[in-house]
Amino acid sequence: MVATLVRSIFEQPDAEATWAQLETVIDKLNSTGFADASAFVLDAAEDILAFSAFPVEHWPKIRSNNPQERLNKEIRRRTDVVGIFPNRAAVVRLVGAILAEQNDEWAITKRYMRPESLKTVNTTALAAGPPDADQLPAA
Structure with a gap:
C-alpha cells in the first residue's frame, strides 16, 4: 500500500499536482499508521521531486536512474x-x-x-525550488 501511494506522486501531470499529491500521500500515511514512512517521504521530498522543476517531457527520463x-x-x-x-x-x-x-x-x-527542450527549463522554478516546508503537512 505504501509503495502504491508513493508511486502515485510520480504519475501526476504537472509540478503543482505532484506536490499536491505528496501532501495527500503524507496525510494518508499518517492517518493509516505509517508515520515513520510519512516522515521519511517528507524528509526526502525535495530530493525525490527535484525532477518536477524540469519540462514535463523530460520527467520519465530524469526521475529514474x-x-x-x-x-x-x-x-x-x-x-x-x-x-x-x-x-x-x-x-x-x-x-x-x-x-x-x-x-x-x-x-x-x-x-x-x-x-x-532543455532551453525551456523554467529557471525561475529552479531558483524558487520546492514549496516552503511550512506549506507541507507535518509528519
Missing part, C-alpha cells in the same frame, strides 16, 4: 572480461575508454534529451 544503471552494467561487463587488472592505471584506462565511448554514442546518436 536507468541510464546510470545501464552504464554501470556496461562497465561491469567489460571489466569482468579482463578479470584481474595489473595495476590501477589499467583500470582507469579501460573505464575511461568505456566512458568516452558512451559519451560519444549519447552525444551523437541517442540524444537522450533534445537541447532545444
Whole structure:
C-alpha cells in the first residue's frame, strides 16, 4: 500500500499536482499508521521531486536512474572480461575508454534529451525550488 501511494506522486501531470499529491500521500500515511514512512517521504521530498522543476517531457527520463544503471552494467561487463587488472592505471584506462565511448554514442546518436527542450527549463522554478516546508503537512 505504501509503495502504491508513493508511486502515485510520480504519475501526476504537472509540478503543482505532484506536490499536491505528496501532501495527500503524507496525510494518508499518517492517518493509516505509517508515520515513520510519512516522515521519511517528507524528509526526502525535495530530493525525490527535484525532477518536477524540469519540462514535463523530460520527467520519465530524469526521475529514474536507468541510464546510470545501464552504464554501470556496461562497465561491469567489460571489466569482468579482463578479470584481474595489473595495476590501477589499467583500470582507469579501460573505464575511461568505456566512458568516452558512451559519451560519444549519447552525444551523437541517442540524444537522450533534445537541447532545444532543455532551453525551456523554467529557471525561475529552479531558483524558487520546492514549496516552503511550512506549506507541507507535518509528519
